[in-house]
């Protein structure tokens with residue numbers, strides 16, 4: 001796995017790259033083409049909520065799973081766009097729910113995070129999403 005240089009100093013650039021990647025993946029899901037690599041390899045950590053060993057081609061054979069994948073891609077892209085908004089507002093790295101600083105380790109692992117772990121898990125429960 002490649003180690004990105006200075007991830008904490010260029011969140012916008014990284015988030016834009018993530019967004020483009022997610023858009024491409026959403027398109028690819030619709031086309032069902034060229035998806036014979038393991039999903040984790042294809043997305044390179046740009047998406048969360050899919051087990052790392054998920055094989056996208058196999059997943060696409062199941063219509064329901066495909067719908068879920070597209071939904072996850074949309075959710076992730078929304079989250080990335082939200083994080084980009086926070087960057088523009090100068091509030092990147094600040095939890096939008098409680099206003100505390102999001103730990104650097106969390107941002108490194110999940111650059112599109114706009115809430116701290118506690119607020120995110122609370123939000124996930126409220127919205128019926130499982131982390």
Ligand SMILES: [Zn+2]
Pocket residue numbers: 095096097098099100115116117118119120
């Ligand atoms: Zn919080």
